[in-house]
Amino acid sequence: MTFRLTLAQLNPTVGAIAANIQKARDAWEIAREAKAHMLALPEMFAVGYQTQDLVRKPAFYLHAMRAIESLAESCAEGPAIGIGGPYFDGTNLFNAYYILEQGRIAHRVLKSHLPNETVFDEVRIFEPARGNTPYKIGPMTIGSPICEDSWHAGVAESLAAQGAEISLVPNGSPYYRNKFPTRLKHMRARVAATGTPLIYLNMVGGQDDQVFDGGSFTVDAHGKLVDRMPVFSEEIRHIDFVKTDGKWNVAKGQVSEHPDEWEQDYHAMVLSLRDYMSKTGFKKILLGMSGGIDSAIVATIAVDALGPQNVRCVMLPSEYTSQGSLDDAKEAAENLGCHYDFVPIAQGRAAITETLAPLFQGFEAGLAEENIQSRLRGLLLMAMSNKFGEMLLTTGNKSEVAVGYATIYGDMAGGYNPIKDMYKTRVFEQCRWRNAQHRDWMMGPKGAVIPVSIIDKPPSAELRPDQKDEDSLPPYEVLDAILTGLVDKDLSVAEIVAQGHARETVKKVEHLLYISEYKRFQSAPGTRLTKGAFWLDRRYPIVNRWRDEG
Structure with a gap:
């Protein structure tokens, strides 16, 4: 028994609902030509990611929901589709993953763990789900923890306990330097707990300050990396599974090399x-x-x-x-x-x-x-x-x-x-x-x-x-080391001094950092490369009289 899953690592645009849906339809045609059982697209693909407060606008989320229904109707004859988008149940708004099959919405997965750190504030936008169930596509039962749900123990394990034979994880996971090992570690933890293969599907492309780097990958039931897509580029790839002795095994694919930092x-x-x-x-x-x-x-x-x-x-x-x-x-x-x-x-x-x-x-x-x-x-x-x-x-x-x-x-x-x-x-x-x-x-x-x-x-x-x-600032080697401590690592003045820096210099840099907040508030957006980027990662008051006297 075999199962073919087509992964679409694509680049949506926030708010371009018709264009995003057309991208999904074009990918579906490729999946149908390849005789796939299912096409998978990333988290919130129908509307792009991150939408921030735009998705709370009723006209917007209703438009997206109608577009997803229309996609289901137009892709009735062929592979099922998994696509992310907003879902409003009449009372609450959810981050959802829609399963489209035979011209209808056959299933919805709703995100449970809403990230509320670094660039994310989904807690103020969506309602957390209270539980999900797997869904069946052809011969395979699939569980889909949505992005953050796969970084926490519980969701994937619950789906496996309900019969999920693989985990398909749709993501909108933005880049920061050297992030891949962290992703792989968390996904291997889910595989170790469930004993089932896992597919990590990420989107690609820039949105304001954030860059979604792709790099989608598949690990087998033993946690071995068996397929990995390139970073920063769109790609559609087919992943094949074979069922033997009652378990789905993923075929060895292509493990693309990822470049250095x-x-x-x-x-x-x-x-x-x-x-x-x-x-x-x-x-x-x-x-x-x-x-x-x-x-x-x-x-x-x-x-x-x-x-x-x-x-x-x-x-x-x-x-x-x-x-x-x-x-x-x-x-x-x-x-x-x-x-x-x-x-x-x-x-x-x-x-x-x-x-x-x-x-x-x-x-x-x-x-x-x-x-x-x-x-x-x-x-x-x-x-x-x-x-x-x-x-x-x-x-x-x-x-x-x-x-x-x-x-x-x-x-x-x-x-x-x-x-x-x-x-x-x-x-x-x-x-x-x-x-x-x-x-x-x-x-x-x-x-x-x-x-x-x-x-x-x-x-x-x-x-x-x-x-x-250097007439006005410490040498950049010194300045950057101090700033890395203050900004990227949230270290105290005492901790940075303990690294060998003069306290007077550290205090001067700290003072300049805080009094410049008003400038950053009015500055242009720019590419996020770290978890300590100025804008959504680090949100400080403009008026701030506190200083670290430690």
């Missing part, structure tokens, strides 16, 4: 930007090209995401811009093959300075005058964005975003920031990685596109003579 981070940034552009309707990008490392890597990510013909780099020099920066910015743009504009700001800055002179008379020149340069650049770049219909990218790394080393309404202006969750020390290494590597999914040229001079020179905002970042 540097490639996965870079691919996440490229895919998130590409999807953010396509899903919001933008086709072209522009950014300020300073000659520094952050704008260089953002330009490279943009070119790899959209192609050089769709990226405009703009150098906006002042009298403090070094010749090295002028040369580096132009060389990087030329290496990437994208459009390069040269727009000096001296004349505009002089006009603003003259306008403000009566008000500023008697005050010593300082930060306000420096930031005029940055804000003027933001104004000019936004004017170009409006004129040309190109989305402006902002280029602040996580170190700068953390301590507010950026000018609000200046270099923080922009619609998206691919490196928002990458500390400065990693930016350097990521540049070296990209210079040495090229993949088919990159639309930019091969080779060392980021000049070595950009990577090697001391970072500087170049807003005053001979300025260096």
Whole structure:
């Protein structure tokens, strides 16, 4: 006895219900051609994920439910379908997995464990289910713990006790660095408890700050990895089962190699930007090209995401811009093959300075005058964005975003920031990685596109003579280590000091972190690479007088 399950690791768009349903229908045609018994799609696929409060709107969830009913009716002759979507029972709203068979909704699985941590707050959106049952497709009885349900003991085990012969787990599981071993560990725990094979089906694609990385996999009844899909790419794959001695055994498939963390981070940034552009309707990008490392890597990510013909780099020099920066910015743009504009700001800055002179008379020149340069650049770049219909990218790394080393309404202006969750020390290494590597999914040229001079020179905002970042901040190796403790690991000041850092330095960084919250609140979204990303992972009050005195 055999059973064929078709897995559709696909990229839905939040709110594009008709398009998502069409993707499901197209995958169903492939499954039918392959003579599969069932097509499986990921969690909440019909509406995209995460929908956040959008799914609470009655017109929205009713639209989705009607679309799923229509899909069932139009796919009556062929394999069954498993598809995620919202379900309203007249009283409560659930995160559901619909089983469509013979033109109707044959079964619904409702999510029990609603995640309420990191980027998730499903507790405020959905009602938890109070129990589920398996469903039968042809010769096989299947249990489907939905995403978080498979990370907790109980749900899969209960379904197995009710006769489920395999676990099919639909997921909307977003990427963070080195997540796969954690997923595999939890799924193997379910297999050890149930004694049945398990399929972990994940979606792929970018949604706001989150990136769903795919990497769907299958483990047999002994916990052995027998099939694994690639990360960050759509794929449809058939998984075959054979029943012998009363148990379903999964056939050995293809175990795709997953790249290292540097490639996965870079691919996440490229895919998130590409999807953010396509899903919001933008086709072209522009950014300020300073000659520094952050704008260089953002330009490279943009070119790899959209192609050089769709990226405009703009150098906006002042009298403090070094010749090295002028040369580096132009060389990087030329290496990437994208459009390069040269727009000096001296004349505009002089006009603003003259306008403000009566008000500023008697005050010593300082930060306000420096930031005029940055804000003027933001104004000019936004004017170009409006004129040309190109989305402006902002280029602040996580170190700068953390301590507010950026000018609000200046270099923080922009619609998206691919490196928002990458500390400065990693930016350097990521540049070296990209210079040495090229993949088919990159639309930019091969080779060392980021000049070595950009990577090697001391970072500087170049807003005053001979300025260096370390004039205002600890060395980035020190700063990033302290920030990793404060932000990513939630360590106390005392714990970080115990690691060997000066207490005065740790307290300074802590102070900068807290007083910069208002800037982050107004900053552009950016690719989530860790569980300590600024936005949904870390939600702090803007007004906050507490400090760690330990």
